[in-house]
Amino acid sequence: MTDIQPDLECRDLAKSFDDFQAVDRVNFEVPKGSFFSILGPSGCGKTTLLRMISGFQSPTSGDLRIKGRSMIGVPPNKRPVSMVFQHLALFPTMNIGDNVGFGLRQRGVGKAEIRKRVDEVLERVGLPGVSARRVDQLSGGQKQRVAIARCMVLEPDVLLLDEPLGALDLKLREHMKVELKSLQAAFNTTFVYITHDQSEALVMSDNIAVMNNGRFEQVGTPHDVYHRPGTAFVAGFVGDANSFNAKVTAVNGANISVATDAGVEMKIEAADAGLSVGQNAQVFLRPEAIKLVSSAADIGDSVNVSAGVVDSVLFNGANSSVTVRSTTGGLLKVALPQTGDYTALQKGDEVFTRWHPKQARCFQLAGGAR
Amino acid sequence: MKSDASRLGFYLLFAPILLWLVVLIILPHIGLFIVSISEKVGPRQYETGFGNYAAFFGEPLYWRTFARTAIMSIAATALTLVLGFPIAYYIAKLTRGRTKTTLFLMCMIPFWVSELVRTFGWMILLRETGVFSNALQSLGLVSGPVEMLYNDAAIMVGLVYTSILFMVVPLVTTLDSLDDSLIEAGYDLGGSSTSIMREIVIPHAMPGIVSGCIVVFMLSLGNYLTPILLGGKDSLWFTGMIYTQFITRFNWELGSAFGFLLLGLSSLVVFLGLKLSGQTLSQTMGRS
Numbered sequence: 001m002t003d004i005q006p007d008l009e010c011r012d013l014a015k016s017f018d019d020f021q022a023v024d025r026v027n028f029e030v031p032k033g034s035f036f037s038i039l040g041p042s043g044c045g046k047t048t049l050l051r052m053i054s055g056f057q058s059p060t061s062g063d064l065r066i067k068g069r070s071m072i073g074v075p076p077n078k079r080p081v082s083m084v085f086q087h088l089a090l091f092p093t094m095n096i097g098d099n100v101g102f103g104l105r106q107r108g109v110g111k112a113e114i115r116k117r118v119d120e121v122l123e124r125v126g127l128p129g130v131s132a133r134r135v136d137q138l139s140g141g142q143k144q145r146v147a148i149a150r151c152m153v154l155e156p157d158v159l160l161l162d163e164p165l166g167a168l169d170l171k172l173r174e175h176m177k178v179e180l181k182s183l184q185a186a187f188n189t190t191f192v193y194i195t196h197d198q199s200e201a202l203v204m205s206d207n208i209a210v211m212n213n214g215r216f217e218q219v220g221t222p223h224d225v226y227h228r229p230g231t232a233f234v235a236g237f238v239g240d241a242n243s244f245n246a247k248v249t250a251v252n253g254a255n256i257s258v259a260t261d262a263g264v265e266m267k268i269e270a271a272d273a274g275l276s277v278g279q280n281a282q283v284f285l286r287p288e289a290i291k292l293v294s295s296a297a298d299i300g301d302s303v304n305v306s307a308g309v310v311d312s313v314l315f316n317g318a319n320s321s322v323t324v325r326s327t328t329g330g331l332l333k334v335a336l337p338q339t340g341d342y343t344a345l346q347k348g349d350e351v352f353t354r355w356h357p358k359q360a361r362c363f364q365l366a367g368g369a370r
Numbered sequence: 371m372k373s374d375a376s377r378l379g380f381y382l383l384f385a386p387i388l389l390w391l392v393v394l395i396i397l398p399h400i401g402l403f404i405v406s407i408s409e410k411v412g413p414r415q416y417e418t419g420f421g422n423y424a425a426f427f428g429e430p431l432y433w434r435t436f437a438r439t440a441i442m443s444i445a446a447t448a449l450t451l452v453l454g455f456p457i458a459y460y461i462a463k464l465t466r467g468r469t470k471t472t473l474f475l476m477c478m479i480p481f482w483v484s485e486l487v488r489t490f491g492w493m494i495l496l497r498e499t500g501v502f503s504n505a506l507q508s509l510g511l512v513s514g515p516v517e518m519l520y521n522d523a524a525i526m527v528g529l530v531y532t533s534i535l536f537m538v539v540p541l542v543t544t545l546d547s548l549d550d551s552l553i554e555a556g557y558d559l560g561g562s563s564t565s566i567m568r569e570i571v572i573p574h575a576m577p578g579i580v581s582g583c584i585v586v587f588m589l590s591l592g593n594y595l596t597p598i599l600l601g602g603k604d605s606l607w608f609t610g611m612i613y614t615q616f617i618t619r620f621n622w623e624l625g626s627a628f629g630f631l632l633l634g635l636s637s638l639v640v641f642l643g644l645k646l647s648g649q650t651l652s653q654t655m656g657r658s
Contacts, residue, residue, distance in 0.1 A: 054558060076557045077558070077562065083554075085554070085555055087549070089551040089554070089555035091552060093573035093574055103561075107560060154560065
């Protein structure tokens with residue numbers, strides 16, 4: 001990574017408004033041609049960060065480099081970045097061709113050349129021959145692609161995307177995720193994508209930065225972020241998880257025993273969790289990591305087994321789950337495998353739950369005490 | 371039964387506007403038109419004909435004043451647009467919340483005073499013994515008193531001042547509806563301030579510009595007080611001539627003809643303006 005210049009590089013980038021720290025000393029670099037997502041809840045500072053990269057806001061401190069060139073003090077119209085706005089911001093007074101050609105016209109490219117390049121880029125996004133149409137004659141997904149074409153025709157070093165899928169309906173959003181990813185691969189341009197929708201980030205990204213309160217909690221591949229969350233926030237924010245507050249009762253190398261507030265004993269296998277006996281901890285357990293067993297005979301000698309009653313069945317097609325109320329009173333959300341074994345499961349059925357100690361994530365609770 | 375009641379409600383609601391149109395606008399205009407095509411041949415003897423219109427074209431003072439009024443009204447409209455657009459842009463796009471309301475209100479405050487009083491205010495400023503003249507003398511820039519009233523420039527100042535609000539209000543409304551992200555997108559795609567103004571802001575504001583221009587043009591063309599008080603005898607305005615025919619000369623026939631010519635002129639200019647800007651009346655007036 002050291003010999004190749006990253007397309008985008010932020011060093012201790014910070015932005016504060018009066019006494020509110022919107023972005024707090026963020027460090028990251030985005031290698032060329034990769035898809036980088038910034039994932040965070042609303043108000044976490046991701047929009048401010050994006051606006052600093054695009055140049056609409058200037059950082060309070062820190063440095064921002066694009067292709068090694070510092071962008072501090074460079075106005076937005078002089079930066080080699082383009083942005084796809086949240087509501088796309090296609091110019092309603094122009095037709096599609098003029099929209100896409102806007103940037104080229106500003107650069108003083110000749111008319112014939114503009115037409116050629118506009119047609120080319122529209123073809124690449126799969127919309128040949130729409131130049132003469134008005135913006136309101138296109139569907140949501142087509143507008144999306146025009147917005148991307150309008151940026152890509154300028155061949156920017158970095159393309160910024162500000163939650164552009166937010167306004168689309170679910171079906172189209174699913175489709176556009178795949179399409180965006182393939183467009184990114186086709187153009188081989190660095191994409192920086194901000195979103196609060198984890199599935200968008202997980203599906204499309206090469207790397208994800210999870211952001212909270214102006215800081216990056218974790219930067220990693222989607223796989224890492226999902227399966228090896230670095231902090232309690234990431235574990236809770238990315239994906240579904242059952243979370244418990246617990247007290248550490250024993251530490252034996254990587255094997256940790258905790259007792260939840262409800263009094264359930266849990267055994268967790270986690271290296272370098274940095275926990276010691278007596279500390280308060282937060283345990284996260286993914287619904288799909290828990291196995292349902294219907295009879296006591298099938299349990300064997302597993303650990304982390306508890307008996308319970310089905311509290312409710314949440315049918316959601318492939319993402320169906322059940323909540324199990326354990327005998328000790330706690331609720332546990334369990335993903336329902338779609339193998340057909342559990343189609344008869346009903347509210348009130350007695351079941352056993354079990355999970356492997358390696359599947360749970362355990363974090364020291366901030367401050368040590370609640 | 372129910373539909374009868376709702377129909378009655380519709381007619382009751384519709385009645386005032388219908389009365390307004392028929393009694394106050396259509397009937398008087400029909401009356402005026404009949405008067406305008408009556409030629410006086412003797413005491414209380416009239417013949418139908420276009421002699422009054424012929425009289426207008428035959429007398430250079432009449433049609434020259436007519437053309438002057440038209441050209442100056444167009445110039446006043448253009449000047450109002452040039453002055454009003456930056457004000458509207460500033461209010462709509464560069465200010466927020468309280469400041470916005472305050473500035474908008476400040477545009478409106480002069481209109482709480484009657485037009486007559488406002489025009490007298492300008493006379494106090496511009497007359498020979500007025501504020502500007504005295505200030506220039508005390509600064510030693512001029513040797514004697516300067517008369518700034520009773521010329522075209524004074525009329526222009528008065529017209530722009532009277533009508534600028536009617537330009538600013540529709541412009542603020544349309545500019546307000548311009549999404550900031552469109553301007554940002556323009557910058558992001560490499561646009562300069564001027565090209566964004568030309569390609570994004572002005573096309574978006576076009577309906578507001580046109581509706582503001584129509585209102586200001588009509589107000590200027592039909593204005594009586596400002597041109598008479600500020601222009602005096604050296605700068606004639608066509609409305610002044612209509613007044614003279616009706617009140618001083620008791621020549622209602624010619625006065626009515628003048629009135630119809632003015633109506634025709636304003637319709638023609640508005641029509642041409644709409645054609646040139648590619649807007650329609652429903653687009654521009656329907657919005658605000």
